[in-house]
Amino acid sequence: xxxxxxxxxxxxxxxxxxxxVELTQAFLNRIDTFNPDINAYIALDQDKTLAQxxxxxxxxxxxxxxxxxxxxxxxxxxxxxxxxxxxxxxxMLANFVAPYDAHVISQFDAAGAVNLGKTNMDEFAMGSxxxxxxxxxxxxxxxxxxxxxxxxxxxxxxxxxRMCAAATGTDTGGSIRQPxxxxxxxxxxxxxxxxxxxxxxxxxSSLDQAGPMAKSAEDCALMMNVMAGxxxxxxxxxxxxxEDYTRDLNKSLNGLRVGLPKEFFAEGLDASVAKVxxxxxxxxxxxxxEIVEISLPNTGLSIPxxxxxxxxxxxxxxxxxxxxxxxxxxAEYTDLMDxxxxxxxxxxxxxxxxxxxxxxxxxxAGYYDAYYLKAxxxxxxxxxxxxxxFKHCDVIMGPSAPSTAFKAGEKVDDPVAMYLQDIYTISTxxxxxxxxxxxxxxxxxxxxxxxxxxxxxxxxxxxNVAHQxxxxxxxHTRMPELQLPQGTK
Amino acid sequence: xxxxxEDIKKIAHLARIEISENDATATLTKLTGILGLIEQxxxxxxxxxxxxxxxQDVVQRLRExxxxxxxxxxxxxxxxxxxxxxxxxxxxxxxxYLVPKVIE
Numbered sequence: 001x002x003x004x005x006x007x008x009x010x011x012x013x014x015x016x017x018x019x020x021v022e023l024t025q026a027f028l029n030r031i032d033t034f035n036p037d038i039n040a041y042i043a044l045d046q047d048k049t050l051a052q053x054x055x056x057x058x059x060x061x062x063x064x065x066x067x068x069x070x071x072x073x074x075x076x077x078x079x080x081x082x083x084x085x086x087x088x089x090x091x092m093l094a095n096f097v098a099p100y101d102a103h104v105i106s107q108f109d110a111a112g113a114v115n116l117g118k119t120n121m122d123e124f125a126m127g128s129x130x131x132x133x134x135x136x137x138x139x140x141x142x143x144x145x146x147x148x149x150x151x152x153x154x155x156x157x158x159x160x161x162r163m164c165a166a167a168t169g170t171d172t173g174g175s176i177r178q179p180x181x182x183x184x185x186x187x188x189x190x191x192x193x194x195x196x197x198x199x200x201x202x203x204x205s206s207l208d209q210a211g212p213m214a215k216s217a218e219d220c221a222l223m224m225n226v227m228a229g230x231x232x233x234x235x236x237x238x239x240x241x242x243e244d245y246t247r248d249l250n251k252s253l254n255g256l257r258v259g260l261p262k263e264f265f266a267e268g269l270d271a272s273v274a275k276v277x278x279x280x281x282x283x284x285x286x287x288x289x290e291i292v293e294i295s296l297p298n299t300g301l302s303i304p305x306x307x308x309x310x311x312x313x314x315x316x317x318x319x320x321x322x323x324x325x326x327x328x329x330x331a332e333y334t335d336l337m338d339x340x341x342x343x344x345x346x347x348x349x350x351x352x353x354x355x356x357x358x359x360x361x362x363x364x365a366g367y368y369d370a371y372y373l374k375a376x377x378x379x380x381x382x383x384x385x386x387x388x389x390f391k392h393c394d395v396i397m398g399p400s401a402p403s404t405a406f407k408a409g410e411k412v413d414d415p416v417a418m419y420l421q422d423i424y425t426i427s428t429x430x431x432x433x434x435x436x437x438x439x440x441x442x443x444x445x446x447x448x449x450x451x452x453x454x455x456x457x458x459x460x461x462x463x464n465v466a467h468q469x470x471x472x473x474x475x476h477t478r479m480p481e482l483q484l485p486q487g488t489k
Numbered sequence: 490x491x492x493x494x495e496d497i498k499k500i501a502h503l504a505r506i507e508i509s510e511n512d513a514t515a516t517l518t519k520l521t522g523i524l525g526l527i528e529q530x531x532x533x534x535x536x537x538x539x540x541x542x543x544x545q546d547v548v549q550r551l552r553e554x555x556x557x558x559x560x561x562x563x564x565x566x567x568x569x570x571x572x573x574x575x576x577x578x579x580x581x582x583x584x585x586y587l588v589p590k591v592i593e
Binding site: 096097099191192193206232235236238239300301303304305307308315319322323324325326327328329330331332333334335336337338339340341342343344345348353354356357358360361362364370371373374375376377378379380381383415416419431432433456 | 496497500501502503504505506507508516519520522523524525526527528529530531533535538539540541542543544545547549550552561564565566567568569570571572573574575580586588589590591
């Protein structure tokens with residue numbers, strides 16, 4: 001049951017083969033067993049969760065169920081959920097109980113889904129290994145000595161270890177796709193503006209985008225049907241008609257033009273990862289796809305540009321944490337300035353502070369043109385690279401991350417090495433394009449993800465492209481063999 | 490431009506983050522590395538390129554000028570921090586937030 005697709009679970013619920021309470025309890029039991037080791041969840045509230053499951057059973061019995069009614073979902077701890085502790089992985093918000101729901105949370109509530117708990121993450125979503133979390137790292141279910149990726153590392157481990165039916169994540173520079181690659185499941189970052197950011201704790205507002213993390217493309221499509229849609233409370237939410245993201249899943253890929261950017265296969269890509277990606281491309285050829293070589297010449301600049309724009313926006317967004325109305329306030333202080341400076345010094349971790357300092361520096365008087373404006377100009381060049389590429393292909397493919405999951409502690413003292421984890425994902429955030437990662441095989445028993453990048457609003461097509469691959473391969477059904485902790489029956 | 494310890498302290502003050510001498514030294518090394526990465530941008534000729542702040546060419550929406558929010562002061566003040574300096578009281582009083590005295 002824990003390895004079933006959302007569609008199967010939904011059918012089982014509809015036929016009363018299982019109740020939502022039973023299904024939810026099965027996941028809660030699994031969380032009880034494995035979470036103490038893996039540390040994927042940082043807030044659990046069985047009473048709240050089971051109350052939602054009971055309500056879902058009533059709704060199913062009344063015959064008014066929606067596709068995800070009764071399905072247990074893990075929520076990244078970046079989403080405010082009324083009455084739930086919402087920490088964003090930070091000491092700054094360690095005691096913050098959200099007084100309202102994020103749009104994404106309201107959408108799942110309205111759909112009758114069950115909130116299993118809040119998942120661990122890099123502090124304020126700043127990281128690629130989940131090691132910057134105030135609540136400790138998360139273990140990769142495929143190898144407990146390795147990281148799950150980040151920043152959505154808790155959601156990633158929860159999906160991979162089948163401690164939820166599906167999860168939510170957010171992706172500012174790769175935080176859905178890189179962990180999806182390192183933990184071996186399907187994750188989608190939609191076009192910027194498709195999912196409302198209301199109630200989603202802000203990191204870099206012009207890049208942040210929420211999306212689904214699930215076992216398959218079909219599951220992601222069902223999640224997107226709940227998550228996507230216009231919300232007037234987010235000023236960057238796009239006014240578009242509601243879409244059914246499952247509508248194209250079964251289309252043939254015959255004649256699909258797949259662009260391979262030569263920059264994604266250059267120096268820096270692990271050879272064993274490249275081999276897996278090449279095999280996946282060969283599979284697509286068998287499905288009728290036509291391969292086109294393309295170029296995204298400014299790929300290498302995406303990291304420098306990102307590390308100006310994202311910290312600049314973060315330094316502005318995180319100025320709200322001043323210890324006055326909510327969040328951490330220092331225990332000892334002399335005056336207001338001292339209260340601000342101590343509260344922020346104590347409440348933020350090292351990586352968050354580094355990014356605030358970079359952001360403050362690049363925005364400070366005399367440097368704005370040389371850094372921020374310059375970065376925004378190159379951002380346009382990066383977006384134009386994609387515009388040009390999409391004249392020659394329908395989707396772009398390549399690796400999601402340069403390597404498989406790395407060892408915990410390996411890159412923690414070298415921010416620049418950590419930043420390079422997102423070399424293949426960041427450019428789509430800068431351009432505002434949708435991107436996804438799907439399981440494509442293994443290297444030394446560690447999962448490898450294939451990235452699929454689409455044109456603006458092409459999520460349904462990307463899901464189709466992923467789904468067709470998942471009809472002829474079984475990588476997405478593989479799950480790690482978890483050792484029961486000692487003393488467990 | 491190379492950063493100095495004094496620069497780090499000045500930036501930290503602008504960001505309202507207290508920083509010790511030791512932390513400033515460690516931060517200098519890390520920020521210098523990151524700024525080195527960022528410096529790659531300077532090799533690109535960007536003359537005449539319009540800066541891009543958003544991917545979609547959309548204009549700021551306006552809404553009707555009507556009341557849409559209700560007062561939730563009590564609910565919001567439940568999240569107020571503790572007063573600090575030995576007090577376990579929340580930093581609120583009569584619906585207001587308490588901060589150190591700023592006007593003599």
